[in-house]
Amino acid sequence: MKKEILQITQRIIERSKNTRKAYLEKISAAKSTTVHRASLSCGNLAHGFAACGKDDKATLRGVNHSDVAIISAYNDMLSAHQPYQTYPDIIKAAVRDTGGVAQFAGGVPAMCDGVTQGQPGMDLSLMSRDVIAMSSAVALSHNMFDGALMLGICDKIVPGLMIASMTFGHLPTVFVPAGPMPSGIPNKEKARVRQQFAKGEIGEDELLEAESASYHSAGTCTFFGTANSNQLVVEVMGLHLPGASFVAPNTQLREELTKAAARQVTRLTLQSGNYTPVGKMIDERSIVNAIVALLATGGSTNLTMHIIAFAKAAGIIVNFQDFNDLSDAVPLLTRIYPNGHADINHFQEAGGMALLFKELIDAGLVHEDVDTICGRGLARYTQKPVLENGELKWVDGATVSGDDEVITTVDKPFKTDGGLKVLKGNLGTSVLKTSSLREGSFVIKAPAVVFEDQHELEEAFKAGELEKDFIAVVRFQGPKARGMPELHKLTPPLGVLQDKGFKVALVTDGRMSGASGKVPAAIHLCPEALDGGLIAKIKTGDMMLLDGESGELTLLVEDNELTQRINAKFQVNGHHQGMGRELFGFMRRNLSSAETGACSLFDDSIESTIVGEV
Structure with a gap:
């Protein structure tokens, strides 16, 4: 061992x-x-x-x-x-x-x-x-x-x-x-079509055709x-x-x-x-x-x-x-x-x-x-x-790979690490998947653009407001605020901007899909905005550092400035009503942090044990 x-x-x-x-x-x-x-x-x-x-x-x-x-x-x-x-x-x-x-x-x-x-x-x-x-x-x-x-x-x-x-x-x-x-159409082709749709180059008929050829x-x-x-x-x-x-x-x-x-x-x-x-x-x-x-x-x-x-x-x-x-x-x-x-x-x-x-x-x-x-x-x-x-x-079973571009050996790994990095800093603790990132995208220092909902980011993208280097902050997506939905719809627009040469990243107290990874995404941020996390004090234009090499996630704002700021308030805006969401209030209020499993089923007395010890 x-x-x-x-x-x-x-x-x-x-x-x-x-x-x-x-x-x-x-x-x-x-x-x-x-x-x-x-x-x-x-x-x-x-x-x-x-x-x-x-x-x-x-x-x-x-x-x-x-x-x-x-x-x-x-x-x-x-x-x-x-x-x-x-x-x-x-x-x-x-x-x-x-x-x-x-x-x-x-x-x-x-x-x-x-x-x-x-x-x-x-x-x-x-x-x-x-x-x-x-x-x-x-x-x-x-x-x-x-x-x-x-x-x-x-x-x-x-x-x-x-x-x-x-x-x-x-x-x-x-x-x-x-x-x-x-297997359906190649995953690379599916991703390409999604980005074409995000750029407005194709319509819904073409997108649905590609998706149906993938999930068939x-x-x-x-x-x-x-x-x-x-x-x-x-x-x-x-x-x-x-x-x-x-x-x-x-x-x-x-x-x-x-x-x-x-x-x-x-x-x-x-x-x-x-x-x-x-x-x-x-x-x-x-x-x-x-x-x-x-x-x-x-x-x-x-x-x-x-x-x-x-x-x-x-x-x-x-x-x-x-x-x-x-x-x-x-x-x-x-x-x-x-x-x-x-x-x-x-x-x-x-x-x-x-x-x-x-x-x-x-x-x-x-x-x-x-x-x-x-x-x-x-x-x-x-x-x-x-x-x-x-x-x-x-x-x-097989003792050698039938395709060394799919399965390799420990002697010749695709990466020397497992492609997961925990980021820590004044914003708290988050998870970054690095196994799918391109070379050169592990470290991003850029101004924040703050959103309260993923659809706001999509609208800003369509309006041409995001043609620049930036770190998207999508907050109030955590367990207690929204039940921690996945934000996978953000991957195509951010991927388009990345392909244009802009340095972009995402910081959120929500989740990304298991199929995500192309865009640097500091996810599962704890504490979440609704629990008093510093993410609730970020303003558009604040400089941020996401460093997937050193493991740092920092809001580059002076402490005395931050102490004077008031946390943004969660605007429910109907997010707790409709599609059955009104039935889950008791559970949402009792979800633990992402770092402790985002679970409502266990005694909180051991939460400090999970986080508190290395």
Whole structure:
């Protein structure tokens, strides 16, 4: 193991000592000595299996076989989750073949940031993660179940399911992916068309044609945004079957992997004699592995918050500084859009997860000796699934890259670091993704142009008011103000200005999409404007420094001047009304800072622990 990674792991273990101990005691107390439904009264149990068939009822009356919960994010509007339509029947049959029963315990909402970008519904996006966690908890609260299968893929769905899985950490749990859609038009072409539209060179018909050629069928979007970052992180934590993340939907291999996942969870229950509760299986080393893999692949910045949140659900305390220091120790090994032109299917063809695991293990960048749903050790994950005469088998994966412009080696990395930098200064703390930045754009010193809404920036761009060097400040986008919507619609106009030769950057207490990265963006700024952050005192024309090399984010205004300024006031302007936003006030008010996971589900007493310790 690389020394720096061991040191960071150890400090996380020390920092988490008390919270992790309390967590393990909690899930140990929740463990049953027999099937969980044995604790139910006859009336409880009768309600629990009333809709089951005769054979399943007979099984559930006994105490020798497991009842597996299916939690699904299926809906048929969103491409990534539409394939889950057929999974329950497949899973039920596979579990029944093992002698157990699987019940569809509950569905969770799944919203798409791609649909809601720039729309009022985006204000609900981050909060939907906590709703998903709570919805899963409601489904599992019936205490009928001895294990769980989690069906989810995209931006907030997997993190929400992870929070729920850690909360019900006494249950063995397996995550079941559905796979990416086939490749559409090249990502470079898609980005070019978007910038043409931003410049007014083409109309909506041409833009829609390009977007429809990119997002064109069932399956996950193929760029390396939050959805595919989720899948990679979950597999690296050993919660997927080896190589399951990026197998295409509606194929025989995909269906056989789904059956195998259903059978696998029954091998982890107490009744199997191989009891593997997910909350004990996932430990501090698993979390470090997840961060390392995210950094080594240039994954989504959204995961900086999500990993902190679901780690916290398991009593593990991680902070932004851990991400920063791990990034310094981890080289960038893949080029997948937005930090390259390839998509996730090209990554899969170049060697995929099996090759990535091999590189990370051989270089001592991950803890190999962790527990997974397939037993002890990550070496199993250097294999890939194949069908031989219709039978699912695992064979050794690639040992060399099939395309060294997509996956490289530790000896010849695309960057010597993981492409993530934590910026600090008088404005607070923020995150900068550097893996996709052009040379020469890491350091920007320029005057601020302040906006209270991303649409104001778009209007200024269209009016020709931004033809200059500047740092865009988009504030009152934080968790408590707006629920922290993504500001991905800013990428095309800022990208156009960047291509014209202007030095531009973004500073915000909001988020950017997992597909962003071309424009320097100091995001997740803490404290946010509504929490008294200094960003609320910035005026247009103030000089600012964003330094992605030294890690500095500073408002270059004298202290005596700043003390005389009054914080700008948040103008609600209807942002808390409409599209269901009025229902989420209680949650928005209770969201923690981005640095502590932007979560509403945990006791604030450990917030200072997360931020306060390196």
